[in-house]
Ligand SMILES: Cc1cc2nc3c(=O)[nH]c(=O)nc-3n(C[C@H](O)[C@H](O)[C@H](O)COP(=O)(O)OP(=O)(O)OC[C@H]3O[C@@H](n4cnc5c(N)ncnc54)[C@H](O)[C@@H]3O)c2cc1C
C-alpha cells in the first residue's frame with residue numbers, strides 16, 4: 001500500500017486507483033498490416049520490469065482520469081507522475 | 092545412499108535425541124559444467140530435477156536457487172490442490188498432477204501430508220450457478236470427480252457456513268471435488284530435493300542467476316553469484332521472477348508479476364475439515380494440521396516485486412470471511428505475508444520451449460501452481476529431456492499467444508487458486 005499523487009486531485013490512497021499496466025505501448029498505426037507475431041507483441045508481451053517502470057494508472061474512485069507514473073516495482077516507491085501525452089520527466 | 096524414513100528410523104533416532112539424522116541433501120559447490128541447469132529451487136524446479144534424474148537418466152544436473160529452497164511461492168501458498176478445471180487441456184494437466192499427488196509420499200519416501208479433504212467452491216449469484224454447473228459437467232466428461240451441491244448440501248458438508256439468504260452474497264449452491272485437498276508445502280520441496288540429491292543432482296542454494304549467456308540462438312551457460320556455469324540446457328522455473336530471467340536472455344514473456352497475500356490465525360481445535368473457496372467474494376479458508384485457519388486473499392492489481400501486498404486486500408477478504416463464517420469473529424490473526432505471482436493473460440501456465448535452443452520456461456502459474464507441482468515437474472522434465480513437449484503440456488506452449496489458441500481459464504476454473 002502506498003500513496004499516489006493524482007495530477008488532478010493530489011495525494012490519495014493507492015486503493016482509489018486502478019493500475020493500467022505498462023505505459024507507452026503504441027497502438028499499431030496500421031492494424032491490418034500486422035503479422036501474428038506483431039499482434040502478440042502488442043497484445044501480450046510485457047517488460048514486467050523489476051525496478052523502474054513506466055506505467056499507466058487511472059484514478060478510478062476519484063476524478064476517473066488516466067495518467068502516467070514512473071515507479072520502482074522492487075519497493076513501490078514512486079519517482080514521478082505526469083499527465084497523458086506529456087513527456088516523462090525522468091529517464 | 093539415503094536411509095529410508097519409516098516408523099523404525101523415527102524410533103531409532105529418538106534414542107539419540109534426533110541429533111544424528113542423515114543430511115537430507117548436500118551443499119555442493121557448483122561444477123564448471125552440467126548437462127542441464129534448473130533455475131529456481133521451488134517445488135516445480137526441484138520436481139523437474141527429480142524427474143529428469145529419475146525418468147530421463149539425466150543426473151549430471153543442478154538446481155540453482157538464489158535463496159533457500161522452497162522459500163518462494165512454494166513456501167508461501169495456501170496449499171489448495173484440485174483438478175476441476177474447465178477446458179480439456181487444463182483438465183489433463185491438473186488431473187495428471189493430482190494423480191501423482193495420490194502416490195507422492197510413497198514415491199519420494201517423504202510424508203507430504205497430502206490430505207484429500209475435498210474442495211468446495213461456492214456460488215453466490217445466478218451466473219456463478221451456471222458457471223459452476225457447466226464446469227461440473229465438463230469435469231465429469233473428462234473423468235474428473237465433481238458434484239454440484241444445493242445450499243442445504245453445502246451446509247451439510249460444512250455446517251459453519253452462514254447460509255442465511257439475508258447476507259450480502261448469499262450461498263446459492265456450490266461444487267465439490269472430493270479427491271481435492273491440501274498438502275504440506277515445505278515437505279514437497281524438501282522431499283523432491285532429498286530424492287533428487289540421492290540420484291546425484293546438485294542443489295545449490297544462495298546462488299543467484301545474474302545472466303543467461305547465449306551464443307546466437309543457443310544457450311551457453313549462466314552467470315551466477317558463484318561464478319559461470321556452462322550448460323547447453325537451461326530450464327527456468329522462477330515464478331514471479333520469470334520475466335526478469337527472460338529479460339536476461341533477451342526475451343519477453345506475456346506475464347505480469349503481482350503480490351498475492353495469505354494469512355493464518357492462532358491455532359484452534361478442529362472446526363473446518365475441508366477447503367472452502369469463494370470466487371465472488373474472494374475468500375478461501377482451510378485449517379492446517381496445527382489448527383491455524385489458513386486464509387487466502389486476492390492479488391493487488393499493480394505490478395510489484397516487493398513481496399508484500401496492500402492492507403485493503405486483506406481487509407476485503409476478512410470482511411467476506413466474517414460474513415460467511417460469523418463463528419470466526421473473535422479469531423486473532425498471527426501472521427500475514429505475500430508472494431509474487433506470475434500472471435498469464437489466459438490464467439494458464441507456460442511449459443514450453445523458446446526460440447533459443449536449449450532454453451525452456453515453466454512459468455505463468457500465477458496464483459494457482461502449487462497443486463500442479465508434481466505434474467509440472469514431470470512434464471517439464473519430459474520437455475527438457477526430449478526437446479519436445481509431452482502431449483499433456485503441448486497446449487501450454489508460448490506460441491499460443493501468437494496463434495491465439497489460448498487456454499482461457501479465467502473465472503472458468505472456479506477461482507484463481
Ligand atoms: C499467497 C499465495 C497463495 C497461493 N495459494 C495457492 C493455492 O492454494 N494452491 C495453488 O495451487 N497455488 C497457490 N499459489 C501459487 C503457488 O504458490 C505457485 O504457483 C507455485 O508454488 C509456484 O512454484 P514454483 O516452484 O514455480 O515457484 P517458487 O516456489 O516461487 O520458486 C521459484 C524460485 O526461483 C527462485 N529464483 C528467482 N529468481 C532467481 C534467480 N535469478 N536465480 C536463482 N533463483 C531464482 C526463487 O528464489 C524461488 O525460490 C499461491 C501463491 C501465493 C503467493
Ligand SMILES: [Zn+2]
Nearest residue numbers: 006009059063
Ligand atoms: Zn484524480
